[in-house]
Amino acid sequence: xxxxxxxxxxxxxxxxxxxxxxxxxxxxxxxxxxxxxxxxxxxxxxxxxxxxxxxxxxxxxxxxxxxxxxxxxxxxxxxxxxxxxxxxxxxxxxxxxxxxxxxxxxxxxxxxxxxxxxxxxxxxxxxxxxxxxxxxxxxxxx
Amino acid sequence: xxxxxxxxxxxxxxxxxxxxxxxxxxxxxxxxxxxxxxxxxxxxxxxxxxxxxxxxxxxxxxxxxxxxxxxxxxxxxxxxxxxxxxxxxxxxxxxxxxxxxxxxxxxxxxxxxxxxxxxxxxxxxxxxxxxxxxxxxxxxxxxxxxxxxxxxxxxxxxxxxxxxxxxxxxxxxxxxxxxxxxxxxxxxxxxxxxxxxxxxxxxxxxxxxxxxxxxxxxxxxxxxxxxxxxxxxxxxxxxxxxxxxxxxxxxxxxxxxxxxxxxxxxxxxxxxxxxxxxxxxxxxxxxxxxxxxxxxxxxxxxxxxxxxxxxxxxxxxxxxxxxxxxxxxxxxxxxxxxxxxxxxxxxxxxxxxxxxxxxxxxxxxxxxxxxxxxxxxxxxxxxxxxxxxxxxxxxxxxxxxxxxxxxxxxxxxxxxxxx
Numbered sequence: 376x377x378x379x380x381x382x383x384x385x386x387x388x389x390x391x392x393x394x395x396x397x398x399x400x401x402x403x404x405x406x407x408x409x410x411x412x413x414x415x416x417x418x419x420x421x422x423x424x425x426x427x428x429x430x431x432x433x434x435x436x437x438x439x440x441x442x443x444x445x446x447x448x449x450x451x452x453x454x455x456x457x458x459x460x461x462x463x464x465x466x467x468x469x470x471x472x473x474x475x476x477x478x479x480x481x482x483x484x485x486x487x488x489x490x491x492x493x494x495x496x497x498x499x500x501x502x503x504x505x506x507x508x509x510x511x512x513x514x515x516x517x
Numbered sequence: 518x519x520x521x522x523x524x525x526x527x528x529x530x531x532x533x534x535x536x537x538x539x540x541x542x543x544x545x546x547x548x549x550x551x552x553x554x555x556x557x558x559x560x561x562x563x564x565x566x567x568x569x570x571x572x573x574x575x576x577x578x579x580x581x582x583x584x585x586x587x588x589x590x591x592x593x594x595x596x597x598x599x600x601x602x603x604x605x606x607x608x609x610x611x612x613x614x615x616x617x618x619x620x621x622x623x624x625x626x627x628x629x630x631x632x633x634x635x636x637x638x639x640x641x642x643x644x645x646x647x648x649x650x651x652x653x654x655x656x657x658x659x660x661x662x663x664x665x666x667x668x669x670x671x672x673x674x675x676x677x678x679x680x681x682x683x684x685x686x687x688x689x690x691x692x693x694x695x696x697x698x699x700x701x702x703x704x705x706x707x708x709x710x711x712x713x714x715x716x717x718x719x720x721x722x723x724x725x726x727x728x729x730x731x732x733x734x735x736x737x738x739x740x741x742x743x744x745x746x747x748x749x750x751x752x753x754x755x756x757x758x759x760x761x762x763x764x765x766x767x768x769x770x771x772x773x774x775x776x777x778x779x780x781x782x783x784x785x786x787x788x789x790x791x792x793x794x795x796x797x798x799x800x801x802x803x804x805x806x807x808x809x810x811x812x813x814x815x816x817x818x819x820x821x822x823x824x825x826x827x828x829x830x831x832x833x834x835x836x837x838x839x840x841x842x843x844x845x846x847x848x849x850x851x852x853x854x855x856x857x858x859x860x861x862x863x864x865x866x867x868x869x870x871x872x873x874x875x876x877x878x879x880x881x882x883x884x885x886x887x888x889x890x891x892x893x894x895x896x897x898x899x900x901x902x903x904x905x906x907x908x909x910x911x912x913x914x915x916x917x918x919x920x921x922x923x924x925x926x927x928x929x930x931x932x933x934x935x936x
Contacts, residue, residue, distance in 0.1 A: 387657050413658045439679075441671035443663055448648050450663045463663040465672060475655075475662035491679040511661055 385416035385426060393428075394510040399497045401472065403429040412472040432469050433497030435514065437490055440464035442483040453502055460484060466495055466514050480516035518818040521623035527933065529558035530897040532890070535706040535882035537639040543577060543586065544593045547635050551594045554631075557897075564594070568627040570601040571618040573610030573634035575886040579649040580638050590635060607653035608835060610634060611889025612920030612929040619931075634890030650885070653923045669924045670836035677838060683856035690859045691837035692879055698866060699876020701907035704894075706882030810846045812928040813919070817848075820932040824848030827932070828913040829899055830870070831892035833921040834877040840864075843919055844872060847930070871909050874899060889920035889929065900935045 383389040385402055390413060393400040402414035405425045409418060412431055417424050443450070444460045455461045460483035467473050479498065481490060495514035502511055531553025533546040555562050572587040583589070591601035604614040611634025618632040638646055650666045664672070677683055692711055699705040715730065722729050817823055824847055832847065834840035841855040849870050850858045858864060864872035875881050875895035878888050896916035898904040916933045 439672040439676035441664075441668040441675065443665060443668045445643060445647060445665065445667075446663055447651055447660060447665055448644055449661070451644060455663075461663055463668050463672070465676070475659045475664060477663045486675075488675065488679055491675060 383428065385414050385428075389428075390414055391509060394499055394512060397499055397510070399431045399433050399512065400428050401431050401468075401470065402426040410470045410472060412468060412470070412474050431497075435466040435468040435474075435495055435497075437478065437493045437495055437514075438465045438467045438473055440478060440481075440486070440490055442486045449502075462486075464514070474512070477511065477513040478515075479513050518815070520819055521619070522625060523623055525619045525622045527893060527897060529554050529562060530894040531555070531557050532704055532887075532894045534704055535884065535887075535891070537706070538637075539639065541637070543574075543581065543583070543635040543637045544590065546637065547590045547633060548594060550633060551631075564596060566629045567596055567599065567631045568629055569599055569618075569621060570596060570631045570633070571604055571614040571621070572601065573604050573606075573612070573614035573632075573886045573889055575605060575607055575610050575636055575653065576649055577635065577637070577886075579641075579652070580636065580646075581640055586635065590633065591631075596631065605886075606927040606929075607922035608833070608883070608885040609889055609920045609922030609927040609929050610886035611891070612918065612931070613889070613922070613927065615890065615893060615931060616929055632890060632893075634884075634887035636884035636886040638884060653885075667836065670838055673842070673924070674836075674838040677842065677856075681853040681856060683841070684860075687841065687856035687859045688837040690862075691834065691840045691864075694859070694862070694865050695834060695837075695840075695873050695877040695879040698874050698907055699880025701905065702876045702881055703905075705876045705880050707876070707880045810848070812930040813847045816917070816930040816932050820934070822915060822932060826915050827870075827917045828911065828915050829874060829896065829909060830872050830917040830919060831875060831877070831895050832872055832919040833888070834873055834879050835883055835888075835921070837879065839921065840872065840877065840879075843921070844870075846928075847917065847919060866907060866909055874904065874907050874909060889918070892918040892920060893931075893933075896933050900933065 383392070390400060399412070400414060401410050401412035402416070403410045403426060404418045404421065404423055405427055406423060407418070407421060409420065410429060410431075411418070414426075414428070416426060418426070440462055441464070442460050443455070443463055444457045446455050446461065450461060462478040462481045462483045463475065464478040465473050465475055476497075477500070478495065494517050496517050498513050498515050499510040500513045501508060503509055531550050533549035533553070538546070555564070570587060570591045572590050574586045577586045578584045585603070587601040587603035588597060591597050591599060602617065604610055604617055606613040614634060615632045618630040621627050621630055638649075641649065647665050651660045651664070654660050654664060654666065654669065659669075674688060678685070696707065696709060696711045700708050700710050702708065719729050813824070827849075830847065830849070832840055832843040834843070841859055844850050844858060844864060845852050845855040849872075850863075862868050864870055866874055873879070875892070881891065895904070896918055899909060900913045900916055902908060914935045918931045918933070920929050921927065
């Protein structure tokens with residue numbers, strides 16, 4: 376894990392800004408070393424707010440998934456529909472936490488239980504127009 | 518374990534017809550439920566005795582463009598001005614509204630309160646409903662991944678199946694059972710057995726010369742074709758039901774199943790609800806079950822009972838996997854064995870632990886903020902022997918309701934004792 380000492384607040388905007396830079400960041404309790412992704416400002420176990428940003432490797436394995444035929448409006452705008460389903464999943468990161476993301480490189484029309492446990496790596500998909508354009512976290516097969 | 522300062526009794530319950538009613542608003546449906554409730558009270562209810570109102574409502578704001586719904590409902594049934602509070606905990610709104618009503622009575626502030634749940638979800642197109650429901654997920658970290666609510670629970674199903682070796686047939690079993698029950702519930706939205714729905718689909722496929730779906734008529738499960746994973750078959754049935762749901766509509770020739778008005782014992786809620794607010798959703802949450810079980814454990818401790826004592830339960834089967842997980846979280850079956858219990862029929866009306874005799878959310882319908890309140894109607898009827906054709910064949914002196922919000926961030930469990 377690469378250390379990052381930038382003093383950005385532990386907000387969604389910071390997490391998003393990092394993603395726009397192509398970096399998947401978590402937060403880490405300085406005292407216990409526990410890593411959180413998405414980045415929590417407060418450790419729920421110790422209630423400490425002595426956190427630091429930490430860059431995550433982006434490597435993980437698929438823990439759960441679904442093929443979505445009737446998606447959210449945002450995914451419909453991104454071109455997905457009943458004829459072009461997508462895979463959404465939960466990825467267990469190498470550092471421990473689990474995070475939700477679109478999964479690329481799998482055929483949503485042919486779901487397979489054997490996908491669970493499959494190694495994945497983080498990537499970022501840019502969507503939206505103009506000021507709304509931003510990076511979305513996704514994982515792809517390796 | 519702390520207990521309530523005094524006991525709280527359910528003295529009447531009622532509900533509107535569940536279904537899709539383009540010509541009605543939540544107000545109209547609430548009036549139906551209110552009148553049904555009034556008629557259920559053994560020696561009659563003077564509405565003037567009602568001192569406060571608690572209404573579970575997830576999102577009339579998004580579904581109907583109407584906020585501030587509690588005082589509006591109270592006013593429409595003639596109960597203004599009284600304290601009227603809307604309770605929102607996603608799909609657990611109704612169950613948590615009950616909890617707030619119980620706490621208010623137990624506190625001594627009120628003796629009689631009205632608890633309800635409302636939701637009208639059929640005004641919006643499917644994409645609007647998908648987006649409105651998605652706001653009960655984490656719109657910062659989960660929804661951008663493309664998750665929808667069916668998607669969350671489908672992901673839970675894959676994680677559960679992978680971890681415990683469950684087959685999709687187990688999920689299908691839950692759907693078959695709940696529709697068998699719902700067919701006997703005149704208030705249910707989908708009063709049809711899955712076999713009947715599939716028979717219709719097969720007939721249509723044959724008529725059009727299309728491939729016939731993999732399903733056998735009757736109660737039997739579809740044979741698993743060589744090389745075809747079971748989850749495909751279940752997925753076909755799920756899609757079929759989704760279509761049925763969109764068509765919606767009120768089945769013809771229904772009547773209310775109002776219980777007879779003779780004197781019946783009141784149900785006393787025993788010492789209290791358990792509720793926990795959990796950490797943000799983990800769709801792959803099979804390994805987070807210990808936290809989800811907290812609400813059940815608290816409720817059992819407050820009531821001084823165990824899972825084995827519970828005769829029937831209405832559990833939150835917003836999707837079939839949710840019922841399997843719920844029956845484990847409630848301690849009815851050991852973790853990882855709920856799917857076997859479902860396949861063995863242990864949760865059928867005739868089984869040792871009947872679950873969702875009303876048809877559950879699956880067949881009765883799931884107007885999200887109303888579901889937790891409607892669960893109470895079923896246990897009330899079953900405990901009083903007034904559930905008609907779907908009445909279980911044993912004395913129900915202890916019952917339970919289990920209502921989940923979101924993907925498990927809220928879980929509220931109530932235990933009911935007949936005295």
